[in-house]
Amino acid sequence: MKFRKTMVAGTTIALAGVLAACGSNSASSNGSSITRMESDVISTMDPSTNTDAISGQALIDTMDGLYRYSGKDLKPAIAKSQPTVSKDGKTYTFKLRNAKWSNGDPVTAQDFVFGWRRTVTPKTKSEYAYLFSGVKNADDITAGKKAASTLGVTAVNKTTLKVTLDHAIPYFKTMLVNPAFFPQNEKFVNKAGKKYGTTSKYILSNGPYVLKDWNGTGNTWKETKNKTYWNAKNVHIDTLNGQVVKDPQTALNLYQSKKLDIAQLSGEQAAKAKTMSDYKGLNQSAIFYLELNEKKVPIFKNTKIRQAVSAAINRTEYIKKVLNDSSIAANNVTPEGLFTKGGQDFSKTASKTDASATKYDPAKAKKLWTEGLKETGQSAPTLELLSDDTTQGKRSAEYLQSTLQQNLPGLKVTIASVPFKTRLSRAQNGQFDMVYSGWSADFPDAISFLDLFTSDNSYNDGKWSNAEYDALIKQSKTTDANNPTARWNTLLKAQEILTKEQGVVPLYQRVQATLQRKTITGLKYNPTSSYDFVNAKVK
């Protein structure tokens, strides 16, 4: 009968699926290999259109730009040595080393020119084109006013690259580790066309590894050692397997069943991981903070009110009990380990003078709050706290709600947890009273954080405004641009004002709770929150 036939058909489909799945599962295990967990898939391997950290990691594994981070050290990579910089800081000349693409072509200065022009061309739809702002003509090109060929980058010859800037950019070198500044092989890119960077077949690498078995959207991939890499002798692990796992419980289970060698954890799993000897906390260049909407809630214009909010939060307890990982209580908005000068850490130096502003002090909070309310002539309000709807976001909001209500008499806080993009959109349109948000660095320099809180920055959601602060930030970009020491001091002064005024209430710097096999050695973590697998070994 017909009915039975459909049943059989159903089973056949199922079985066909099973067989197909069996076929693809042939693991080859010669040489050393490790499997690392990623929280999401690689979305693209096109350096121009990449935006996320996971694709970024895969790009760093498979590509080399002019520079490469090895831990905190910024080392020349395709650049042979430090560039010659003109006196006004506007012209950089790079000498390139003898490097090869994985198809045997040499990596030339022209590859950089092509890659950079491609990124700023509006048609490429790069979401990082704005990073080129400052390179000559970049802004006009992205706005469609000039041709991409006018970009301030030229190949003097095969091994010499010249970059011209509109104005001096003190942190220009650190920006070059962003994949948007990687070289791209014109012949290959044009041949691949629209498919460039969408599967392992349409990728050309010049880095330590080449990507294999990646179908463009899959949950697994493999990175194998690139024999044509110029520094191949320092690449010791033959294969890096990538595996997407989203559920933290599953991640912990897989790690303990030895299916993963590196796993990131959160929540109670992170707390559990902290008790294990394989635990590692990875400092990320990401800061989370509370923005207070001065435009919508006038009392937030009062400095005492903002200071009261900050003093009402017990950051240490919050991190230990709510976040459960080893995140660092933030005294200011610049992450630790991000920006250093002569062995001095910017954030830590700033903390020496500004730590009192973020110290938990309920009595002080109460005092400031009542004084502030008196000064503004307002009664204690009911405020909405906007946060992400992630576990972390919800829990943080719950904690902040409770602690603010407890320590600031009369204040009532309600919570709105919304998806990330909704939060962004509402924060930018000023549709919030308080918002729990975060920022991670595009490049490791204090300016990528301090710039946010100038009066006219589109990401200054709270609309805090301070003329002296604005002037200092401007000074750091102009007068002090070619004087690292003066610039450092100016930024430090700006940071002090921001913290003292609590124009933004810093909460914590994210430290990623990670489990990593003890057999893996020499693996370094960069200020751009990614691993460098060169020099890493596995027993």
Added chain:
Amino acid sequence: MAKYILKRIGFLLLTLFLVATITFFLMKLLPGTPFNNPKIPADQLAILKKQYGLDKPVWMQYLTYMAGITHGDFGMSYQYPGQTVSGLIVSRMGPSLQIGAQAMVVGTLAGIVLGAIAAIRKNTWVDATATIFAILGRSIPNFVFAALLQLFAYKTGAFPVALWGGFTYSILPTIALAIAPLAQTARFMRTEMVDVLSSDYIELARSKGESRWQVVAKHALRNSMIPIVTIIGPMAVDLMVGSLVVENIFAIPGIGEQFVKSITTNDYPVIMALAILYSAMLTVIILIVDILYGFIDPRIRLSGEAN
């Protein structure tokens, strides 16, 4: 018959058109942009929007989109730059279909057996146990059940804890997903079977001296199974919902978990394509069920409505 099917297919297309339209306009109300880099400055954002045609009025975007899908062009994903939406769906469809099909087959077969046994041993402890079991299956949220299965796998080592590859990896996800159709079928089967067993032709068969099991095998089972075809549609919907959870917990590279992600990231073309795909699957299943039903049970006339 052919006319009926044609009519139904026409209706199906109309349905899909309406689904696409409603989803499109609802989707455009989602706050935020489809871009992935949260740090784009305002002026650059305007440039990007123009490049994607997002600066045009919504109705114009709608027309462009609809014109595209009539040519089979579902657009490009925002989350996966460079990937076509159809490519994305095709590459992640396999595991979802496999688990879905396995769960459907296992769930209905086990449900039929359980329901039949309960009906034959009506009002005994067997019946009570089977009923409780079936209801329990409906009482535990699938994310809890899947997590328990994973715990079991972790403690015993009998099955892979998660991940994908090979048949053994699909066993636990299939069980986690099959529990809902199992419970539903068992319950339905029992009621039908009790009805059938008390009907005249069964009495007749019994009086002709056929044994109890002969009667069950030859008449009752077959006739009770027919109406189960009608609940396949709703069960397929449950499986879609369930796959979302199961794929997440067992880290399976399927399409279900993509759905929520595409909505929260405003990946417009993917939202549209998945909404249309889900509706299409559902309507096609309903259509097939209806046609099948006509074949199995000649009393149902396809051309006319029940009234």
Added chain:
Amino acid sequence: MATTKLSPDAFKHVKVNTAEQERIAKPALTFSQDAMRRLKKNKAALISLWVLIIIAVISILSLWLSPSNPNKQNLNYSNLPPKWPGVDLPGLNGYLNGQNKYAGMGKNVYYLLGTDYLGRDLLSRIMVGTRVSLFIGIVATFFDLTIGVFYGIISGWRGGMTDTLMQRVIEIISSVPNLVVVILMLQVFKPGMTSIILAIALTGWVTMARLIRAQTLQLKDQEFVLAARTLGESSVKIAFKHLIPNLSSIIIIQTMFTIPTAIFFEAFLSYIGIGLPAPTASLGTLLSDGQKNLQVLPYQLLYPAIVIVVLMLAFNLLADGLRDAFDPRSEH
């Protein structure tokens, strides 16, 4: 063979008692009384009914008699396992993985069902959560039912073109996967209980409408309706006086099936992260929080899971019982 004649004496005249003739040996039962009688015979359904009543009463009483404030945080007491003072049973003595988590906290600190990550009393949260979940389930079902009943009655009663059109609409709506609509709606509107209830109700009424329509079509041709029509009663009056009472059994049964479905769906939404906003507890949020810690802190999943399973079992068994009671044909 001699034939014995029956003597007339052997027969006695029976007097017909007119009063006795009309007496009904069993008490007359209305339909609902009859149903109740049958329901009472079904032990599982009866127990379920009582379980539901008890759960509902406890969860409502928790408005005033909660052991502690369900949203009160105490980070010093976070993630404590259950402890019953004076009870030394594993799982209830404050030990987790062989460690006394209450060490050094004083004698008066104990939580019967433990605490969560913010040190909130789990017992109080489960009570509130049950109330919230029941509320969502019942209110969503109520909307669901109202739309469904009216739609079904109008469609079935009017018949003809109206019916055809309305049925087409239903077919279209039922082929839109409700997952798509619900998730989109929850993103577009302000997240919260109202949106969740609306989303569930707006996508769930179709089944009810279908059942009601089918039943209305049957009732339409019955004598009492025809009689009412002949007597010139208005359609609205007929609907309220004759149709709805006769549809009540199907409505009640369907309600009993819809409430648990709604509760379940809320739990699912919480799991995928678009459920109720914090800090409101519901069974869904408690379960999805607990699920994340199943291996580390199993008690956080166990107790909410027990509550939802008992609730689901009770609703389903009661619904089964009601169906059997209202529909004698399908009696076991």
